[in-house]
Amino acid sequence: MSARLAWVLAGLTLAFVIGDVAVTAAYRPLFSEAAVAEHGFPFTPLAVLGSALMGAVILTRYEGHAVGMLLNLVGVVSAASLLTEAYHLWVLEAGGPGPMGAAAVAGWISSLTSGQVAFAGLTVMFLVAPDGHFLSPRWRWVGGLVLAGLVLCTLVLLSIEPTSFRLRDSDIGAVRGPVFTIGFALIGFGLIAALVSMGVRIRRSAGEERQQLRLIALAVAALVAGLANSLVVQSLNGGRQTWAASLPLFIAYVLLPLAFAVAALRYRLYDIAVVINRTVVLAVGFAFAGIGYTAVVVLVGRLVDTRTGDLWLSLLATAGVAFAFQPLRRGVIRVANRAAYGSRAVPYEALSSFSRQLGDTPSATELLPAVAEAAGRAVAARRTVATLLGVDGAVVDSSSWGGEGRDPATVGHVVPVRSEGSLLGTIQVDVLRARPLRASDERLLAALADQAAVAFRNAALEAQLAEKVAELDRTTRDLAESRSRIVESDVVVRRDLEEAISHRVLPRLVALPEQLRSARVAVASGDPAHGLDALVAGTNEALEALRELTRGVFPTQLARVGIAPTLRTFLARADPAPTLNIVEPVASRRFPDRVETAVYFSSVEATRLGAASIALRAEGDDLVVEIEGLAAREVDLRAVVDRVEATGGSMSTVDGGLELRIPAAEPARTAPV
The missing domain is CATH 1.20.5 (Single alpha-helices involved in coiled-coils or other helix-helix interfaces)
Structure with missing residues (x-):
C-alpha cells in the first residue's frame, strides 16, 4: 500500500468518525451507558482513528509495511462499521431519516465489518509486529487459523438477507450460530497465540528493541484481558453490554495506537518522529481552520441574519482564520515538536544537560559518547559520531550514537570542534533527507561544539600524556x-x-x-x-x-690504529670470513671510541652469526654498516641492537640486508700511517 492511499484512508476514517459522532448524538446522549457501553464512545472512535493515522505514518516511512497496512485497514473498516451501526440504530430506534431497508443494509454492513474483522486484523498485526514478518515459518499456521476464522464469520453474515437484518434481534439460525462461534473462537485463539509470540520476541531481544516490544505486548495483553472480561461478564448478565462488560475492552482498544505511539516516540520504533511531527502540525492546523471557519460563518451569519452575503461571509471567515492562526503557529509547532521529539522539542535543554555532564569532568571514554548522544538528541538525528583528534590530526578515539552503520536515507553534516584555531575533533550528524538541518539546529550544534571544545582539548592532552607515559614505560622495560x-x-x-x-x-x-x-x-x-x-x-x-x-674481546689494535685495520686483522683469522668492503674515507679516518667499539663488536657478532659481507661507509655525520646474509635468517640480533642503540644509533632492514646507522658527529682523527 502506498503512503498516499494510506493517508486517503486515514482521512476517510476521520470523516467516518465525525459522521458517527454526529449521528450518535442525534438520537441519544453521547455519555449515556448505551452510547459508551454499547457503541464504545469515545474510546472506539479514538482507537480506530488512532490506528488509521498510525498506520499511515508507518507507511509514510516504510511503504508497504505489513504492520502499517493492517493498522490503517483496521482503522478505516472499523470506522465504517461504527458509522453504519449508528445510522442503523438511529433509523430503527429513533425514527431517523431514511428508509428501513437502507437502515437494515447499513446494519448488515456494520455487522460484516465489526469486531471479528478488527480482532482478526489486529491479531495478524501482532503476529508480525514489529518488523512485518512472522516469528518463524511455523507461526504462519496461526495466521492461517485467524484468517480461516474470519472467513467463517464472513460466510455466516453473507448468508443473511441484508434488507431484513436487525442488529439487536436478528436470529442467525441454529447452524450459523455455532459456525460463527467457531470462527470467532479461532480468532480468539490466534490473539492468545500472538501474545505468546510477542513474549518469545521479548525474550530474544535486548536493549531498546525490548522496550519497544514490551509496549506492544502490553497492548496485546490488555486486548486479551478486555475480551476475556467482556465474554465472562456478558455470560453472567444475559449477554447485555454494560459498563463492566465493555469498558475494559474499549480502553484496551484505545491503548493500542497509544502503545505504538509511545514506542515510536520514546524508543524510536520505525523512526517516524519526523512524520508524526508534520502530522501533528497539519492536524492542528486543519482542526483550527475547520472550527474557526465554522464558528465565524455561524456567528456572523446569525448576527447579520441574511444569506445574501454568503460569498463575502466565506471570504471573511477564511481571512479571519488565517490571520488568527499565525500568532498560534509557533506554539503549535512547539507542541508538535514536544509530541514528536519529547525532550528534543526544547533542544537547548539537551545543551544544558550536556553542560552539566561536562561539569563532572568526564574522561575521554565518557566524553565522546556523551557528546554524540547530546548532539543526536538535540537535533533528532538518525546517527551521530563524535571524533577526537590528536595534535597531528590523527584520530585518537571516536564514539557513535543511534546506530552502527550509515543509513542511505540520511545525509551527513559535520561540525568541527575548534579551540584557539586548532582542530580538536568533529561531530558528524546524520539526519533524514526528509528533514534536513534547520538554521536553528546548526546554531545549536555550533554551540554544543563550543561547549565541548575545552573538554576535547583536555581529553586530547590526557590521551597524549597517557601515550607518553606508555612510551616511557616501554622504554623503561626495554632498558631493563x-x-x-x-x-x-x-x-x-x-x-x-x-x-x-x-x-x-x-x-x-x-x-x-x-x-x-x-x-x-x-x-x-x-x-x-x-x-x-x-x-x-x-x-x-x-x-x-x-x-x-681474545677474538671478540676489545683488542689493543683498535685503540691504536682504528676500525679498518682491526677489522681486517680479525676477519683474516675468521673461518669462514665475510667479505669486507670499506669505502673511503672510512679506511683512512678515525672515529670516536664509542663508534669504533660499536662497529667492531657488531661486526664480530655478525660474523659469528654467519654474515656473508660487511661494508662500511660514511654518510654525513653517520657511520653506516651494511651487513648482508642475515635478513633472511632467523637469528638473535639483540646483542647487535643493544650495542648500536647504546650509541644513539638504529638498525633497519634495507634491500634484504641490515643497515646499522651510528652517529659520528665528534671530530674525526687521522689514522696513523
Whole structure:
C-alpha cells in the first residue's frame, strides 16, 4: 500500500468518525451507558482513528509495511462499521431519516465489518509486529487459523438477507450460530497465540528493541484481558453490554495506537518522529481552520441574519482564520515538536544537560559518547559520531550514537570542534533527507561544539600524556631488558673465557717449566737447537691460544690504529670470513671510541652469526654498516641492537640486508700511517 492511499484512508476514517459522532448524538446522549457501553464512545472512535493515522505514518516511512497496512485497514473498516451501526440504530430506534431497508443494509454492513474483522486484523498485526514478518515459518499456521476464522464469520453474515437484518434481534439460525462461534473462537485463539509470540520476541531481544516490544505486548495483553472480561461478564448478565462488560475492552482498544505511539516516540520504533511531527502540525492546523471557519460563518451569519452575503461571509471567515492562526503557529509547532521529539522539542535543554555532564569532568571514554548522544538528541538525528583528534590530526578515539552503520536515507553534516584555531575533533550528524538541518539546529550544534571544545582539548592532552607515559614505560622495560641482557652476556663471556683459559692456555703454560729444563739439558749436552725448538714451539702454541681467546674481546689494535685495520686483522683469522668492503674515507679516518667499539663488536657478532659481507661507509655525520646474509635468517640480533642503540644509533632492514646507522658527529682523527 502506498503512503498516499494510506493517508486517503486515514482521512476517510476521520470523516467516518465525525459522521458517527454526529449521528450518535442525534438520537441519544453521547455519555449515556448505551452510547459508551454499547457503541464504545469515545474510546472506539479514538482507537480506530488512532490506528488509521498510525498506520499511515508507518507507511509514510516504510511503504508497504505489513504492520502499517493492517493498522490503517483496521482503522478505516472499523470506522465504517461504527458509522453504519449508528445510522442503523438511529433509523430503527429513533425514527431517523431514511428508509428501513437502507437502515437494515447499513446494519448488515456494520455487522460484516465489526469486531471479528478488527480482532482478526489486529491479531495478524501482532503476529508480525514489529518488523512485518512472522516469528518463524511455523507461526504462519496461526495466521492461517485467524484468517480461516474470519472467513467463517464472513460466510455466516453473507448468508443473511441484508434488507431484513436487525442488529439487536436478528436470529442467525441454529447452524450459523455455532459456525460463527467457531470462527470467532479461532480468532480468539490466534490473539492468545500472538501474545505468546510477542513474549518469545521479548525474550530474544535486548536493549531498546525490548522496550519497544514490551509496549506492544502490553497492548496485546490488555486486548486479551478486555475480551476475556467482556465474554465472562456478558455470560453472567444475559449477554447485555454494560459498563463492566465493555469498558475494559474499549480502553484496551484505545491503548493500542497509544502503545505504538509511545514506542515510536520514546524508543524510536520505525523512526517516524519526523512524520508524526508534520502530522501533528497539519492536524492542528486543519482542526483550527475547520472550527474557526465554522464558528465565524455561524456567528456572523446569525448576527447579520441574511444569506445574501454568503460569498463575502466565506471570504471573511477564511481571512479571519488565517490571520488568527499565525500568532498560534509557533506554539503549535512547539507542541508538535514536544509530541514528536519529547525532550528534543526544547533542544537547548539537551545543551544544558550536556553542560552539566561536562561539569563532572568526564574522561575521554565518557566524553565522546556523551557528546554524540547530546548532539543526536538535540537535533533528532538518525546517527551521530563524535571524533577526537590528536595534535597531528590523527584520530585518537571516536564514539557513535543511534546506530552502527550509515543509513542511505540520511545525509551527513559535520561540525568541527575548534579551540584557539586548532582542530580538536568533529561531530558528524546524520539526519533524514526528509528533514534536513534547520538554521536553528546548526546554531545549536555550533554551540554544543563550543561547549565541548575545552573538554576535547583536555581529553586530547590526557590521551597524549597517557601515550607518553606508555612510551616511557616501554622504554623503561626495554632498558631493563637490555641491561639484563648485557649483564647476562658479560657473565657468559667471563665464564667462557675462564673455561677456555683453563682448558687451552694453562696446560701449555704448565708445560713450559719442563720444556725449560729440557732446553738446559740439551744445551748442556751440546744439542741446543733441539731443546730451544721445543721451547719456542710450546711458547708459540700458548700465545696462539691466547690470541684465539681474545677474538671478540676489545683488542689493543683498535685503540691504536682504528676500525679498518682491526677489522681486517680479525676477519683474516675468521673461518669462514665475510667479505669486507670499506669505502673511503672510512679506511683512512678515525672515529670516536664509542663508534669504533660499536662497529667492531657488531661486526664480530655478525660474523659469528654467519654474515656473508660487511661494508662500511660514511654518510654525513653517520657511520653506516651494511651487513648482508642475515635478513633472511632467523637469528638473535639483540646483542647487535643493544650495542648500536647504546650509541644513539638504529638498525633497519634495507634491500634484504641490515643497515646499522651510528652517529659520528665528534671530530674525526687521522689514522696513523
